[in-house]
Each structure stands twice: as C-alpha cells, then as structure tokens.
Amino acid sequence: MIDTLPANLHLGFLTVFAEPNGFMGGYLVTNSWGRPLEFRLSTAVQPNKVQQILYGGTLTEYLSADLIGRTLVEKTSTPAHLLVTDTLNVLPVRSRVEVPVIATVPDSQLPPSSGDRSLATFSHPRSSIPLTLDLKWAGDEELVRAILDRVDAALDLAEPFARIREAMGEARKMGVTNRAA
Amino acid sequence: MRLDEPGEPGALATGVTRDEIELRSPTLPARQSWGDITVEPLDINVLFGITGLPRFEVSLTPNVREARLLNDAPWVRGVGPLEMRVQTEGWKFPAPPIDLPPRPPEARPAAIEGDVPVPVLPDENVPVNRPPKVRPKPTAETVLFKDRLLYLLQPPIDHLIGTKTVEVPFQPFPYQLEGIAFLMPRHSALLADEMGLGKTAQAILAIRLLIQAGMVRRVLIVCPKPLVYNWGRELKLWAADLPYEVFAGDLQLRRATWHISNCPVKLINYELLTRDAEFLNDARASYDLVVLDEAQRIKNHDSKTAEVVRSIKRSRSWAMTGTPIENRHDDLINIFEFVDPGRIPRDTPAKRLPALTGDCILRRTKDEVQSDMPAKTIRDLPLELTPPQREAYDLAEKEGVVRLNALGETISVQHVFQLVMRLKQICNFDPVTGSSAKLEQLLADMEEVAANGRKAIIFSQWVEPLEVIAKALADFNPLQFHGKIPTNQRPAIIDQFKADPTKHVILMSYGTGSVGLNLQFTNYVFLFDRWWNPAIEDQAINRAHRVGQKHPVTVTRFLTENTIEKRIAEVLEAKRKVFNDLLEQNGPPPVLGLTEDDIFGLFDIRNRPKKTHADAAVTIPFPAMTKAA
Numbered sequence: 001m002i003d004t005l006p007a008n009l010h011l012g013f014l015t016v017f018a019e020p021n022g023f024m025g026g027y028l029v030t031n032s033w034g035r036p037l038e039f040r041l042s043t044a045v046q047p048n049k050v051q052q053i054l055y056g057g058t059l060t061e062y063l064s065a066d067l068i069g070r071t072l073v074e075k076t077s078t079p080a081h082l083l084v085t086d087t088l089n090v091l092p093v094r095s096r097v098e099v100p101v102i103a104t105v106p107d108s109q110l111p112p113s114s115g116d117r118s119l120a121t122f123s124h125p126r127s128s129i130p131l132t133l134d135l136k137w138a139g140d141e142e143l144v145r146a147i148l149d150r151v152d153a154a155l156d157l158a159e160p161f162a163r164i165r166e167a168m169g170e171a172r173k174m175g176v177t178n179r180a181a
Numbered sequence: 182m183r184l185d186e187p188g189e190p191g192a193l194a195t196g197v198t199r200d201e202i203e204l205r206s207p208t209l210p211a212r213q214s215w216g217d218i219t220v221e222p223l224d225i226n227v228l229f230g231i232t233g234l235p236r237f238e239v240s241l242t243p244n245v246r247e248a249r250l251l252n253d254a255p256w257v258r259g260v261g262p263l264e265m266r267v268q269t270e271g272w273k274f275p276a277p278p279i280d281l282p283p284r285p286p287e288a289r290p291a292a293i294e295g296d297v298p299v300p301v302l303p304d305e306n307v308p309v310n311r312p313p314k315v316r317p318k319p320t321a322e323t324v325l326f327k328d329r330l331l332y333l334l335q336p337p338i339d340h341l342i343g344t345k346t347v348e349v350p351f352q353p354f355p356y357q358l359e360g361i362a363f364l365m366p367r368h369s370a371l372l373a374d375e376m377g378l379g380k381t382a383q384a385i386l387a388i389r390l391l392i393q394a395g396m397v398r399r400v401l402i403v404c405p406k407p408l409v410y411n412w413g414r415e416l417k418l419w420a421a422d423l424p425y426e427v428f429a430g431d432l433q434l435r436r437a438t439w440h441i442s443n444c445p446v447k448l449i450n451y452e453l454l455t456r457d458a459e460f461l462n463d464a465r466a467s468y469d470l471v472v473l474d475e476a477q478r479i480k481n482h483d484s485k486t487a488e489v490v491r492s493i494k495r496s497r498s499w500a501m502t503g504t505p506i507e508n509r510h511d512d513l514i515n516i517f518e519f520v521d522p523g524r525i526p527r528d529t530p531a532k533r534l535p536a537l538t539g540d541c542i543l544r545r546t547k548d549e550v551q552s553d554m555p556a557k558t559i560r561d562l563p564l565e566l567t568p569p570q571r572e573a574y575d576l577a578e579k580e581g582v583v584r585l586n587a588l589g590e591t592i593s594v595q596h597v598f599q600l601v602m603r604l605k606q607i608c609n610f611d612p613v614t615g616s617s618a619k620l621e622q623l624l625a626d627m628e629e630v631a632a633n634g635r636k637a638i639i640f641s642q643w644v645e646p647l648e649v650i651a652k653a654l655a656d657f658n659p660l661q662f663h664g665k666i667p668t669n670q671r672p673a674i675i676d677q678f679k680a681d682p683t684k685h686v687i688l689m690s691y692g693t694g695s696v697g698l699n700l701q702f703t704n705y706v707f708l709f710d711r712w713w714n715p716a717i718e719d720q721a722i723n724r725a726h727r728v729g730q731k732h733p734v735t736v737t738r739f740l741t742e743n744t745i746e747k748r749i750a751e752v753l754e755a756k757r758k759v760f761n762d763l764l765e766q767n768g769p770p771p772v773l774g775l776t777e778d779d780i781f782g783l784f785d786i787r788n789r790p791k792k793t794h795a796d797a798a799v800t801i802p803f804p805a806m807t808k809a810a
Contacts, residue, residue, distance in 0.1 A: 030336075034340075035394055036331070036335065037273070037274055038272065039272050039330055039334055040270065040271035042267050042268065045265055047265060048262075051263065054263060063265070072269055076271060159336070159340065163316075163334050163336075164334075167330055167333045167334055174329075
C-alpha cells in the first residue's frame with residue numbers, strides 16, 4: 001500500500017459539529033501543501049424525538065460518521081488518501097471508507113479508553129495536536145505516517161479546520177446550507 | 182382452572198364451549214405459599230383447531246375509509262420518518278497551470294533492533310504551533326459563493342511563504358504579507374506603499390500564489406523601460422519557479438510573444454506597449470491580471486500610453502505607485518480609469534476620493550510599518566555662492582526680471598520658467614569659470630564617505646552637471662546612470678556599483694534613477710539641485726532608504742542662500758506638509774508641484790498673463806517640469 005502511494009497526495013479534512021439547526025458537516029480536499037481542490041458541505045440534520053430514542057447513545061456517532069461523514073466523502077469526486085477529522089465521533093467512518101482516518105484532538109478532550117472504543121495517540125511534525133487513531137484500525141498507522149512524511153512541512157493538519165468552519169459560516173450567511181437542503 | 186359458563190364474565194361471546202377450547206395444565210409446577218399468600222401455578226394452553234364457530238351473515242370487507250379514520254388525528258399521532266437523510270453540495274476549484282513538483286519523501290532512518298526508539302522531532306525552523314495570521318479574505322465585490330470559498334479556503338500566506346512550497350530568499354515582513362493578502366482577492370487594486378517598502382516583491386508573491394492556486398494563468402507586467410531588468414531580477418528572486426518572458430526583438434518576434442507564447446508571466450515596458458497597441462486588438466492578447474508598475478505613468482488621461490494601457494483586455498487590474506498623486510488629485514482618478522474603469526467619474530471632487538477608492542487602495546508609510554528601519558536624516562545644507570557665481574547670478578536675475586517686466590501682458594509662464602532654469606544652472610556652476618560652492622562641499626563630503634567605506638548617490642536635474650561632477654570626483658571612481666547611458670548598459674552599471682567596493686559614488690539624473698532601483702547598500706544621498714516636485718525627490722531618496730537597508734541614510738540637500746533655489750525650497754516645503762495628508766481622510770491636496778502662480782511668485786514681477794477661465798485650471802504646462810531629464 002505504501003509503495004503504491006501516488007506522487008500527488010490528497011488530504012481530506014472532515015468535520016461534523018452540532019449547531020442550533022442540527023448537525024452539519026464540511027469536507028475539504030487539499031493537495032499536500034493545503035491548496036483547496038474540492039469542498040463539500042452538508043445540510044443540517046436535526047434528529048426528531050423518535051430518532052433520538054431509536055438511536056439512543058449511538059445517535060451522534062451515527063450522524064457524524066455514517067450519515068454525514070460518509071456521505072460527504074462518497075459524494076466528493078476528488079479522492080483523498082488520508083482522512084483527517086477534528087471530531088472523535090467521525091473516526092468510525094473508517095469502517096465505511098477505504099482510506100485511513102485520523103483525528104486531531106487535544107489530549108484534554110480524549111475520553112478514557114473503554115471496551116467499545118480504544119484509541120491510540122501518536123505525534124507527527126505535521127500536526128500541532130496529537131493524532132488519534134482507532135485501535136480497531138491500528139494497522140493504518142504505518143500508512144498514515146508514510147503519507148504524513150510526504151505532506152509539505154508548511155501544512156499543519158489542525159489548521160484547515162479553521163478554514164472549513166469559516167467557509168461553513170459564510171455558507172450559512174449566504175443561505176447556501178438552506179439551498180442544499 | 183376451568184372455563185366459566187357462557188354469559189359469565191370472561192366467557193367468549195362467540196359461544197365457544199369447553200370442548201372446543203381446553204385449558205390444560207399437564208405439568209404444572211408445585212403450588213407455593215408465603216405465609217397467607219398462596220400462589221397457584223397458571224398454565225394456559227390454547228388448543229388451536231377451533232371448529233364450529235358461527236359465521237357472519239355478510240362477509241366483512243376491509244374498508245379504506247374506515248382505516249383512514251383510524252389514522253386521522255386525534256386518533257393516531259404520526260411518529261415521523263425513522264430514517265435520517267442528508268443532502269450535500271460541493272465545489273471543485275481550478276487546478277494551477279503549473280503544479281508544483283511533489284516534495285520527495287523524507288528519509289526515515291531504518292529501525293535498528295535493540296536500539297532505543299528515537300522520538301519524532303518537529304522539522305527544524307518550522308514552528309508548527311503558529312496560529313494562522315494572514316489569509317486572503319474575499320472582498321465585498323466577490324459575490325459568488327464559489328469565488329468567496331476559494332479565498333476563504335486558501336492556506337494562510339505566512340504558513341506557505343518561506344517553506345518548500347513557496348521558497349523565498351528571505352522571509353517577507355508582516356506588512357508585506359498583509360499586502361499580498363490585500364492583492365490576492367482583488368480584481369481592482371492600487372498598492373501605494375511609500376517607496377522602498379517592497380511593492381515589487383509583494384506583487385510578485387501575490388502573482389505566484391494566485392498562479393499556484395490556479396486562479397490566474399496569464400499575467401502581464403508593464404513597467405518603465407529602465408525597470409525591466411530590475412523586474413526580471415526580482416522575479417528570479419521571489420518566484421524562481423515561475424517562468425517569465427520579456428517582450429523584445431522585432432515586430433514578428435513580439436507578435437509571437439503577444440499571440441502565441443503561453444508563458445504565464447510576460448514583461449513589457451510602456452514604450453514598447455504603446456508601439457504594439459495594434460496587437461492588443463487580438464482576442465489572444467487578453468490577460469487574467471495586468472500589473473502596472475509606476476502607474477503614475479498613466480496620470481495623463483489623454484496620453485497615448487494611458488489610452489493603450491486602458492485598452493488591454495484583462496480580468497484583474499493592479500496598479501503600483503508610491504506617488505499616486507504627483508500633481509493633482511486628477512492623477513489618482515486617471516489611474517483608476519485603469520484600475521476600475523467607471524468607478525470614479527472624471528469630475529469627482531478630491532474630498533470624495535477616499536470614500537470611492539478606500540477599499541481598493543493600500544498605502545503604508547515607513548513610519549507605520551518599519552519602526553526598526555534605520556533612520557533617514559535629511560540635512561538641508563545652505564551654501565553661499567562663490568563670488569563668480571554670485572556675480573553671474575545677480576546679473577542674470579536683474580536682467581531677467583527687467584526683461585520679464587518689459588514683456589507686459591504678453592508675458593507667459595514659459596518666460597518666467599526660462600529665467601528660473603537659467604538661475605538654477607548658475608547655482609550649480611558659474612557659467613564662465615566653472616566654480617561651484619556645491620561641488621566644493623561635495624568633494625569634502627565624499628572624502629568622508631569613501632573613508633568610511635560607504636557609497637553615495639548624487640542626483641541632479643541635468644546630465645551636464647553630472648558629467649562635470651564625474652570628472653571632479655575621479656578619485657572616487659564614479660559611475661554614471663542617466664539618459665545618455667544606453668539602456669542595455671545600465672543594469673551592468675548598477676551591478677558594478679553594488680559589487681565593486683572601489684566604486685564609491687554613482688551619479689544619477691532624477692528621470693533615470695529615481696524610480697524602481699534598489700540601492701539599499703548606499704548610505705548617502707546628495708541632491709545636487711532640487712526637483713520641482715517633492716514626490717520625485719522622495720522617490721530618488723528612497724533608492725537608498727528602503728527595505729534591506731541596514732544603516733542610517735543621510736540625505737544632503739544643497740541649497741544656495743539668497744537664490745531662486747531657496748525660494749523654491751520654501752514653496753515646496755509648505756506643499757510637502759500638505760502632501761503628507763495624501764490619501765488621508767481629508768483627501769489629497771489639489772496640486773503638489775509648483776503652479777503657475779507659484780512660478781510668478783518667485784520674482785518681483787508686476788505683470789501677469791491674460792488667461793481664460795479654462796486656463797486657470799491648468800497647472801504646470803511645461804513638459805520639462807513634469808518629465809525628468
């Protein structure tokens with residue numbers, strides 16, 4: 001897998017967060033130095049009472065990873081070689097896509113490892129925040145490191161999320177999120 | 182347990198007998214008792230195979246209407262969809278014409294068995310914790326969401342520049358990064374930083390980032406002829422990965438450069454552009470971005486140059502000048518005819534200009550952005566004319582004023598101007614003996630400059646005095662850079678001045694040397710005589726006092742006492758105070774150079790020329806006053 005990595009790597013930055021209108025997602029694909037190639041955002045998803053009861057404790061994870069995250073990645077035509085998220089709830093999207101997924105989450109926000117989710121953290125010069133990997137996919141770490149070694153030193157993996165949120169704020173101001181709905 | 186008789190509570194209304202439904206308890210668990218409570222085991226065994234049920238006389242048919250009644254509120258409340266759905270919308274961004282070569286993978290040391298694992302260290306010189314500081318923001322004129330997205334999603338400029346992605350010789354100053362962020366999203370921009378703050382570098386880096394982002398593919402840079410070489414050098418310095426082409430050669434060659442070449446950046450001088458005006462009619466001669474350096478060259482609306490520049494087909498128009506207003510506020514209006522045609526009506530009063538242009542103009546002064554820059558000391562050096570000079574001067578002025586008064590109403594400003602020029606020349610050198618108070622002082626000053634291993638620039642309005650000075654300063658190995666030096670020899674002269682430690686002085690005319698040159702390795706500037714406009718003088722001084730200067734710069738302005746020079750300096754000094762308000766909220770002053778009234782005011786002349794109302798509005802009608810030698 002490492003040997004087959006292309007010369008021009010693409011990185012996907014995926015974020016899903018809750019806001020008053022519901023859960024929204026944004027996905028930015030960049031080249032290896034952070035130049036934007038494609039951007040996609042989702043409509044806001046507001047689960048109703050029955051859905052909240054039905055999905056229970058798995059609701060947030062389902063919305064973040066299965067529904068919004070997966071849809072954004074699958075609908076985007078520019079494939080990414082590595083998915084980076086700033087939300088732990090998006091990590092399970094790894095089981096739906098064929099690329100490794102890592103999260104940039106500060107140590108203070110990491111939950112203690114539990115039986116159903118074990119996380120491993122590691123650091124890399126390309127990220128100012130420690131990187132988190134789902135231990136179910138621990139085998140991805142070598143590939144992730146190989147990809148990150150090829151990423152330009154100018155890029156900090158934690159930085160593009162600020163751009164995504166700003167773009168999503170702009171979309172909200174201009175009513176684009178309503179149009180997508 | 183037995184089934185009760187029909188009619189009793191719990192009996193089946195259909196008349197089922199105990200023969201047809203039997204409740205049996207073949208293997209009942211034992212009865213259990215807790216004190217007074219006894220629990221009987223319960224076992225209900227329904228025997229299916231019921232027969233003998235009575236039939237309805239009329240068969241029942243499911244009725245849709247009744248079913249709907251059951252579903253209607255308030256009988257049944259809908260629970261809503263159980264499945265969740267999401268919709269998405271996406272945007273793809275343009276690819277750059279030249280994609281950067283991918284960076285080679287970092288070599289990772291092979292792990293040695295039994296060795297202590299080495300922690301991964303951050304790259305040297307790459308502070309990963311830097312917060313994003315400078316990013317291009319979409320302007321109010323960027324209306325399409327996709328266009329706004331493109332700027333919002335660009336990586337921070339300060340993260341890119343100085344890394345392997347955008348290699349630069351040295352890190353730009355923060356204000357320069359802000360200048361790049363200002364230029365990038367703008368289709369109409371005027372970068373009016375004070376001379377010496379690195380406008381060229383800002384423009385080149387902005388072009389480079391736009392091309393890398395795929396937002397711009399074809400760029401035309403227009404600059405004065407003497408600056409073409411300088412632009413080429415700056416392009417190599419700040420954008421080594423960006424190919425550029427200079428318009429040159431015969432007509433056929435230039436036609437090919439206009440219409441066939443697909444080089445992303447092309448460089449042309451104003452004179453050649455004017456000559457190639459016919460090529461601009463072709464649709465192939467269109468550009469995503471046109472950059473106009475020293476944009477004051479188009480301040481005269483009706484000039485051929487301005488007309489040709491405005492005719493270039495383009496999407497983005499950037500102008501660069503440290504003196505957007507050299508004489509009158511109309512200068513700025515005419516520059517905006519290129520920057521954003523139609524934005525400012527021709528007769529707009531000066532007071533309205535800031536409101537109309539504010540979003541498109543970025544101007545910073547050295548005082549604002551470079552508090553740590555070495556100081557610039559202006560030294561006004563009053564000199565007494567030598568006796569032969571004084572004698573010649575007094576005679577020339579006396580006779581000149583008499584002649585002017587004798588002209589009566591036929592007097593014109595040209596007549597007065599001729600006298601001014603004559604007197605200024607005498608202030609430099611006595612026409613008979615060649616004696617010069619200025620030259621004597623200059624020789625003394627140059628001794629000190631050379632003794633300290635420093636370099637100096639000497640400016641004059643005329644070429645002839647420069648040639649005389651060159652002979653007098655032979656010990657300091659002077660170089661000359663003025664209109665008499667062929668253009669193709671000029672870059673080598675600058676390089677020689679920079680590299681050769683024995684060349685202590687360069688002699689320049691205001692017209693040739695005052696714009697675009699980077700001479701920050703010199704620490705002394707001598708204004709042998711004064712120019713008519715403080716803006717031009719500032720340009721000359723700022724050849725030395727600019728970004729990269731490491732030592733204080735001393736500017737010496739020679740002024741001969743009790744002469745026309747002193748009087749002109751006083752007028753200009755008063756105007757310079759007004760000049761400092763340039764582009765500030767109160768608007769620019771109406772005229773910065775000498776007006777006709779100023780010229781007449783230099784002498785005790787009773788008469789004034791007859792002029793119409795239209796003439797009154799025209800100032801500085803002399804080509805020699807606006808065009809440097």
